[in-house]
Amino acid sequence: AQSVSQHNHHVILSEAASLELGCNYSYGGTVNLFWYVQYPGQHLQLLLKYFSGDPLVKGIKGFEAEFIKSKFSFNLRKPSVQWSDTAEYFCAVNAGNFNKFYFGSGTKLNVKP
Amino acid sequence: ETGVTQSPTHLIKTRGQQVTLRCSSQSGHNTVSWYQQALGQGPQFIFQYYREEENGRGNFPPRFSGLQFPNYSSELNVNALELDDSALYLCASSSMDRSNTEAFFGQGTRLTVV
Numbered sequence: 001a002q003s004v005s006q007h008n009h010h011v012i013l014s015e016a017a018s019l020e021l022g023c024n025y026s027y028g029g030t031v032n033l034f035w036y037v038q039y040p041g042q043h044l045q046l047l048l049k050y051f052s053g054d055p056l057v058k059g060i061k062g063f064e065a066e067f068i069k070s071k072f073s074f075n076l077r078k079p080s081v082q083w084s085d086t087a088e089y090f091c092a093v094n095a096g097n098f099n100k101f102y103f104g105s106g107t108k109l110n111v112k113p
Numbered sequence: 114e115t116g117v118t119q120s121p122t123h124l125i126k127t128r129g130q131q132v133t134l135r136c137s138s139q140s141g142h143n144t145v146s147w148y149q150q151a152l153g154q155g156p157q158f159i160f161q162y163y164r165e166e167e168n169g170r171g172n173f174p175p176r177f178s179g180l181q182f183p184n185y186s187s188e189l190n191v192n193a194l195e196l197d198d199s200a201l202y203l204c205a206s207s208s209m210d211r212s213n214t215e216a217f218f219g220q221g222t223r224l225t226v227v
Binding site for chain 2: 043049101106
């Protein structure tokens with residue numbers, strides 16, 4: 001069975017600090033990888049996705065993620081966070097049937113102004 | 114806005130009761146997936162409907178059932194509610210007819226079972 005692990009459950013940063021959130025998945029085949037963000041009271045929104053090609057993908061709001069196949073990882077990064085980035089971040093994987101997602105448990109990011 | 118709407122937004126039910134949650138998919142999408150997000154957890158896949166047929170199911174008991182209608186909207190039904198069914202229920206809309214498309218999530222229905 002597929003699984004997704006997010007190592008950081010709660011991260012607190014000051015504005016302008018750099019961010020890296022870890023995500024590892026377990027699946028031996030071809031996968032599609034996603035990062036979603038959930039702002040308080042809002043729906044899940046797609047930050048970025050990887051299907052194939054360049055393993056460094058850029059998303060909205062200055063976020064990027066790097067797919068490292070040998071490490072089964074898809075870490076999310078942002079060079080300089082803002083207070084408005086305060087939210088919960090979910091890594092997700094699907095494989096085969098591309099519309100069935102397996103989500104990590106989420107990382108709550110709290111950015112202090 | 115994603116174009117995916119769910120109703121109701123909040124619901125309180127008593128243990129043992131039945132509940133129906135609704136989802137309207139985005140225009141042009143023919144696939145609806147349902148997820149359960151318990152407090153402090155990531156969403157867990159319940160099942161998926163494609164062209165009115167169930168197309169895969171997660172590790173949920175049969176008292177979780179669903180429907181998809183000709184207009185691709187969908188319902189999630191839960192019978193014999195248990196306290197642990199309290200969660201945010203998310204609907205995701207997508208298209209199986211195009212490769213590499215993303216899914217769009219609704220805002221969810223917050224179900225509380227007392």
